[in-house]
Amino acid sequence: MxxxxxxxxxxxxxxxxxxxxxxxxxxxxxxxxxxxxxxxxxxxxxxxxxxxxxxxxxxxxxxxxxPDVETLKAEVKALKAELKEQQIKTRSAASTRDAFLIQIKNLEAALNTERDKTLALGSALANAAKRTRLLTLPV
Structure with a gap:
């Protein structure tokens, strides 16, 4: 040194x-x-x-x-195991979060589809009502 x-x-x-x-x-x-x-x-x-x-x-x-070298090595090994366990938990939490995000996107897509169907149905009903009024108008 x-x-x-x-x-x-x-x-x-x-x-x-x-x-x-x-x-x-x-x-x-x-x-x-x-x-x-x-x-x-x-x-x-x-x-x-x-x-x-x-x-x-x-x-x-x-x-x-x-502490002697073996004790320190054992502590390092234990800390590495704990770190690995935390990383597994983090990955698990991330995959759970990703699954929830996918579910939310699917539900939003389904909701948009239903909204579009409702708007189309409302538009069709409005057109039918107009036609009905036109047919029943007195001459």
Missing amino acids: FVRTRGYSHQLIETYRQGDKVRQRIIANLGPYRSVEKALRADPVRFAHLRDIGKPASVDTTGVVA
Whole structure:
């Protein structure tokens, strides 16, 4: 790990290999301070976890036992399962909503058809009434 400095901005960078290539990832943005020490002193709570990088995961510097990798993996697996379940529920809700929208469109189409039939029937009745009046007019 190393600190990359650009102007007054500092970043803690980790270097690792991915296949044959060397990659870098930003572990923390330390912010716009004149030195790394000032950045760490400015916000000790935010950067407390940086003191423990490179130390065994089983013991924290504050005396609190940190979770081991297997525990974290189990938590990640549980969270992924929960996310998948939520996605299934969301898809199910979306398909139910889509089914209701299709039903509404079908009912609107049927309603429009019935309205058109009613208008046609009303028009036919009005025409029949006109013809009837014309036939019964006194001469």
